[in-house]
Amino acid sequence: MKKASGLKLPADTAPLFRDRALAARMVAAVKEKASRLAASGPRRANFMEVCGTHTMAIAAAGLRRLLPPPVKMLSGPGCPVCVTSQGDIDRLIELALIDGVTVATFGDMLKVKGSKGLDLQAAREKGADVRVVYSPLDALEIARTEPSRKIVFIGVGFETTAPVIGGVLVRARAAALKNFFVAPLFKLVPPALEALLSAGDIEVDGFIMPGHVSAIIGPEPYRFVAEKYKVPCVIAGFEPLDILRGVDALLGQMLSGRPEVDTEYSRVVKAGGNPAALKLMAEVFAPADASWRAIGRIPGSGLSLSPAYRKFDAFAQFGVKEREAPEPKGCICGLVLTGKASPPDCRLFGKACTPSSAVGPCMVSSEGACAAWFKYGG
Numbered sequence: 001m002k003k004a005s006g007l008k009l010p011a012d013t014a015p016l017f018r019d020r021a022l023a024a025r026m027v028a029a030v031k032e033k034a035s036r037l038a039a040s041g042p043r044r045a046n047f048m049e050v051c052g053t054h055t056m057a058i059a060a061a062g063l064r065r066l067l068p069p070p071v072k073m074l075s076g077p078g079c080p081v082c083v084t085s086q087g088d089i090d091r092l093i094e095l096a097l098i099d100g101v102t103v104a105t106f107g108d109m110l111k112v113k114g115s116k117g118l119d120l121q122a123a124r125e126k127g128a129d130v131r132v133v134y135s136p137l138d139a140l141e142i143a144r145t146e147p148s149r150k151i152v153f154i155g156v157g158f159e160t161t162a163p164v165i166g167g168v169l170v171r172a173r174a175a176a177l178k179n180f181f182v183a184p185l186f187k188l189v190p191p192a193l194e195a196l197l198s199a200g201d202i203e204v205d206g207f208i209m210p211g212h213v214s215a216i217i218g219p220e221p222y223r224f225v226a227e228k229y230k231v232p233c234v235i236a237g238f239e240p241l242d243i244l245r246g247v248d249a250l251l252g253q254m255l256s257g258r259p260e261v262d263t264e265y266s267r268v269v270k271a272g273g274n275p276a277a278l279k280l281m282a283e284v285f286a287p288a289d290a291s292w293r294a295i296g297r298i299p300g301s302g303l304s305l306s307p308a309y310r311k312f313d314a315f316a317q318f319g320v321k322e323r324e325a326p327e328p329k330g331c332i333c334g335l336v337l338t339g340k341a342s343p344p345d346c347r348l349f350g351k352a353c354t355p356s357s358a359v360g361p362c363m364v365s366s367e368g369a370c371a372a373w374f375k376y377g378g
Contacts, residue, residue, distance in 0.1 A: 017239035026244040027066050033251035034068045040255075045071045046203050047250055048339050050189060051210030052079035052367025053238055059372035061240040071247060074339035075369035077192050077292060078210055080157045081108045082337055082361045082368050085291040086325040088185050090114040094320050095152055095183060096128040101318070102146070104139035105154040107132045112361045115325035136168040136182075143172070143180035152314040155182045160212040162186045162303055163277035166284035169309050181314035184304055187290055189213050190221045191301035195292075197229045202339050206232040206250035208243065211265045218273030219261045226259040234262040235269050284309050293361070294327065294334020331360035336369050343373040350374060 037043050049055055055075045058064065064073055077083045093114050096103040103120065110121045110132065124130040129149070133139050139153040155165050165182060172180045189210060196202055209222055214235045225231050232253035236246030242264060249262045263269050283306065290302025305313045314320070327334060330348050335341035343349050343362070353359040355371055362368035 017241050019241070023241055023244065026241060026248060030071070030244060030248050030251060031068045033248065033255060034071055037251060037254060038070055043070055043254075044203070045205050045251060045254060046074055046339070047071065047206045047208060047247060048074040048076040048204045049208040049243075050076040050078040050193070051208075051212065052082070052365065052369075053212065054078070054208055054210065054236070054243065055369050056367055056372045057238045057240070058243060059376035059378075061243070062376070063240060063243060064378055066244075067247065071251070074204065075336055075342075076207075076339055077196070077295065077337045078158075078189070079337070079362065079365050079367040079369070080161070080187060081112060081365035082333060083187055083192075083292045083295075084112070084156055084185055084361070085293045086115050086327055087291060087323040089119075090116070090323060090325050091315065091320050092154060092183060092185075093118055093120060093123050095314060095318060096120055096123045096130050097126070098318055100148075100150055102129040102131060102142065102149045102151050103154065104131050104133045104136075104142060104151060106134075106156070108365045108367075109154055109156060111358060111364045113328060113359070136165045140168050140172060140177075140180060143177050144175070147179055150179050150181065152181045152183055155184045155186055158187055158189055158210070158213050159216045159281075160210075162285060163216060163274075163280050166280045169284050169305075169312055170280070172312060173309065181312050181317055182305070183314040184285075184288075184302075185290075186285070186303040187292065188287075188301050188303065190217075190224075191298050192292060192295065193222070193225055195295060195298045195301070196338060197225065197231065204231060204339060205254060206234070208246045208250070209233055209235040209261075211235060211237050211242075211268060214263075214265065214269045214273070216274050216277050218271055219263050219269060220271070220273075222261045226261050230259050232259040232262075235265050237265040237268065291322070291324075294337055328359050333360035333362040333368075333370070336362050342378065343370040344378065346370070 113119045143151040234246040234249040236242045245264045285303040286306045287300045288302045288304035332346045358364040362370035
């Protein structure tokens, strides 16, 4: 693993992340590399940003308009709400409708519709106790102050979110709380990338890896992407200049013919990741198979609760079984999540499906590709 080989920034980068003159220089460097790539033959440069925060940042900064042919940005399965399977959404709604249960969740989950057209907001209107919280600690406090209620926190997220919820479970166990539970629907990024690449039906020439996830796991888990599949990788931050540097580094790898894992986001991402967070995850969680929207069931791509914490598993406690469910009719969110389509390719986009009346989760979530395109354009 090494730091990004593209354009370098001064040590004091804080004032420069949105500097117009520096951005212009970076765009010029990207165009120069893209021109050399195009001159070498009919080459494409399809780069997938894996993280939903990158998707929103690219749209908000208008970076697609700045990038030259043959560079094309594709969205990947990096929005945690979006990749939660339709069957798992149904399970969450079932939990919410159980008498005596209070579901605590981040707001993005409220309007993701299940297979029968019901979402958590609609369940609340039917009398379910569904509360929006800003932190899993808020859910823990509800459990402490309302001992007659059974509090279920929806555990949706990637390696970034899991340690935070794991820390809350450690507190719940220490306090011997018997009315606090987590619905574990966590996802792991590297196994999803393995599933996408091994399927062989997507055209991705480089990955912009998620900065937040990489701060936890480090760059090493992505090595297989470069070594096994020969696809360039760069871990990037979320400012416009971070992303431009990432694109520059990917083009440089393509031109050199030496795919590797670069770390542009070295001010946050370190070799080996975050040891404390990884240790906590190893204590509280255990690898598990998980269902991803449109991708299917991926071995070892999720996290269940470890034996010491299994009593906090809401699905097990309330007997809510796993299930499969069809995707919303006409929705192509699954194709968008796997880089096979862009949001405007969907016949529902901006018509039947808008943020105020979303059909699929890619329009619901604040990190969804459809929501980004709707708000900022392509």
